[in-house]
Amino acid sequence: MSSSEAHQEHEHPWYLAHHFDNIKVQNYAVRMGMWLFLGTEVLLFAGLFLGYTVYRYFYPQAFEECSQLLSVGMGAFNTVVLIGSSFLVVWAYHSIKHDQVKKCAWLLFLTIVCAGIFLVVKYFEYMHKIHEGQLPGKMYTFEGVTAPGANMYFSIYFLMTGLHALHVIIGATILAVLMVRVMKGKYGSHHNVPIELGGLYWHLVDLVWIFLFPLLYLI
Amino acid sequence: MKGYILVLVALLIGTVVTVVTGKMDLGSFNLAIALIIATTKATLVVLYFMHLKDSTGVNRLVFVVSIIFALVLIAGVFGDIMTRNPVSLPHGGPVPRTGTPSSAMHLPAAHH
Numbered sequence: 352m353s354s355s356e357a358h359q360e361h362e363h364p365w366y367l368a369h370h371f372d373n374i375k376v377q378n379y380a381v382r383m384g385m386w387l388f389l390g391t392e393v394l395l396f397a398g399l400f401l402g403y404t405v406y407r408y409f410y411p412q413a414f415e416e417c418s419q420l421l422s423v424g425m426g427a428f429n430t431v432v433l434i435g436s437s438f439l440v441v442w443a444y445h446s447i448k449h450d451q452v453k454k455c456a457w458l459l460f461l462t463i464v465c466a467g468i469f470l471v472v473k474y475f476e477y478m479h480k481i482h483e484g485q486l487p488g489k490m491y492t493f494e495g496v497t498a499p500g501a502n503m504y505f506s507i508y509f510l511m512t513g514l515h516a517l518h519v520i521i522g523a524t525i526l527a528v529l530m531v532r533v534m535k536g537k538y539g540s541h542h543n544v545p546i547e548l549g550g551l552y553w554h555l556v557d558l559v560w561i562f563l564f565p566l567l568y569l570i
Numbered sequence: 571m572k573g574y575i576l577v578l579v580a581l582l583i584g585t586v587v588t589v590v591t592g593k594m595d596l597g598s599f600n601l602a603i604a605l606i607i608a609t610t611k612a613t614l615v616v617l618y619f620m621h622l623k624d625s626t627g628v629n630r631l632v633f634v635v636s637i638i639f640a641l642v643l644i645a646g647v648f649g650d651i652m653t654r655n656p657v658s659l660p661h662g663g664p665v666p667r668t669g670t671p672s673s674a675m676h677l678p679a680a681h682h
Contacts, residue, residue: 379626386629390636397640404648409660412667420673423589430585438578441619445571498672499665547621554620561611565604569592 366542378544385548389555392518396559399511403566406507410500417496417504418567422476426568429472430560436465437557440526440550447543452533455546459530462553466523473516480505508567515559522553577618584611 364374371377407414443458484492487506495501529549532538538546588607592600617623622630656663 382625383628383632386625386632390632393633393636393640394643397643400640401644401647404644405651408648408651408664410665412665412672416671416673423592427585427589431582434578434581434585437581437615437619438574441574442571445574496673498668499661551620554615557619558612558615561615562608565588565592565608569588570600570604 364542366537374542381544381548385551389551392555396511396514399507399514400562400566403507403511406500406503410498410503413496413498413500414504415570416498417501417508418570420495421508421568423568425472425476426564429469430564432465432469432472433557433560436462436469437554439465440553444543444546444550447533447538447546448540450539452536452539455538456530456533459526459533459546463523463526463530466519466526469519470516473512477509480509511563511567515556515563518556518559522549522556525549525552573618577614580614581611584614 363369367374367377371380439458439462443455443462446452446455446458480486483495484490485505485508487502487509491502491505493501493505526549529546533546584607588604591603591607594600596603616633622633651659
């Protein structure tokens with residue numbers, strides 16, 4: 352394995368799967384595979400955004416009043432954390448393309464720290480809502496908003512932010528694996544597509560939150 | 571690298587603008603402004619952070635098609651709901667606003 356690192360790309364390096372002719376073909380295929388996957392992710396979240404749209408149409412007053420119960424400060428803070436982490440991950444990709452291995456590992460580490468900060472803030476928000484009795488279904492005991500549909504707002508809130516938080520956890524795990532592999536010296540200017548793809552997944556997490564934040568917290 | 575920093579700054583400015591306009595009472599414009607800003611921010615992320623600007627045609631096609639289908643899903647279902655006889659909807663159609671808030675709005679922790 353390690354002896355192959357010095358090989359040139361056309362001599363069949365370790366990161367080239369045997370069923371691909373050359374690295375260019377492989378990169379083309381993996382990039383398209385990733386974008387196809389991101390397309391399915393867009394459709395996954397689209398279903399929930401549709402649910403939000405329909406129930407907001409049914410219960411405009413409840414949705415407006417409930418959204419004002421959310422902490423704009425916490426939501427905005429988390430938005431900045433995610434946007435910042437998106438920048439860090441693209442910086443990491445830029446670094447590894449220029450063989451700055453140590454810098455890349457540190458930037459990936461900082462991205463994972465951002466994911467942790469996001470989840471801690473989310474934890475406090477969830478704890479507050481659970482304490483207020485805003486969980487879905489039978490666990491919903493909140494009486495602060497009496498307009499019909501308030502329970503639907505909070506059910507949708509937990510579904511959308513919950514699925515998003517799951518993506519944050521998965522994204523951070525992927526970045527952690529990539530960070531370890533970067534530290535082992537597996538990537539560099541010759542081979543960095545895995546960092547690019549891991550970064551793409553992380554940007555998707557950011558993308559979803561860019562829409563979730565105004566829809567749930569602001570309007 | 572300079573381009574990435576510019577995009578970061580634009581995204582942070584967009585976040586500030588969306589928070590400020592979100593706190594203003596602009597009626598139905600609030601929703602439109604929030605969606606326009608979010609879409610602009612998302613476009614910046616997709617084009618520059620996700621490098622779709624420099625990607626091959628097929629990647630752009632895949633992503634744009636997925637967004638089109640998401641919009642078809644939302645437009646189709648929402649169009650159906652809006653044009654139905656209200657009798658077939660829960661509560662007989664959208665619940666009208668009462669004019670007065672149903673909540674003690676600035677006291678989220680008032681309950682025990």
